[in-house]
Amino acid sequence: xxxxxxxxxxxxxxxxxxxxxxxxxxxxxxxxxxxxxxxxxxxxxxxxxxxxxxxxxxxxxxxxxxxxxxxxxxxxxxxxxxxxxx
Numbered sequence: 276x277x278x279x280x281x282x283x284x285x286x287x288x289x290x291x292x293x294x295x296x297x298x299x300x301x302x303x304x305x306x307x308x309x310x311x312x313x314x315x316x317x318x319x320x321x322x323x324x325x326x327x328x329x330x331x332x333x334x335x336x337x338x339x340x341x342x343x344x345x346x347x348x349x350x351x352x353x354x355x356x357x358x359x360x361x
Contacts, residue, residue, distance in 0.1 A: 300354050304347055311343035 318336055 300351060303354075304351060307343070307347045307350065311340065311347075314343070315340060 315336055318332065318339065
């Protein structure tokens with residue numbers, strides 16, 4: 276019975292570590308998404324009132340959003356690879 280309890284404790288510890296890493300990664304991803312949304316909103320507010328630059332603003336905002344998504348994806352993949360090595 277003691278061996279079973281030790282194995283159960285090890286499994287519970289592994290779940291706690293995995294859950295902690297997942298929650299931290301989710302929080303970091305949310306932080307980046309929030310910063311990206313704020314940046315896109317600021318760009319929209321600053322450039323929407325200019326009639327001739329709306330098309331450029333749309334293209335620039337889309338490119339910036341794509342870049343932000345790439346940064347978040349790179350960060351998540353880097354964290355995942357770092358977690359798998361440990």
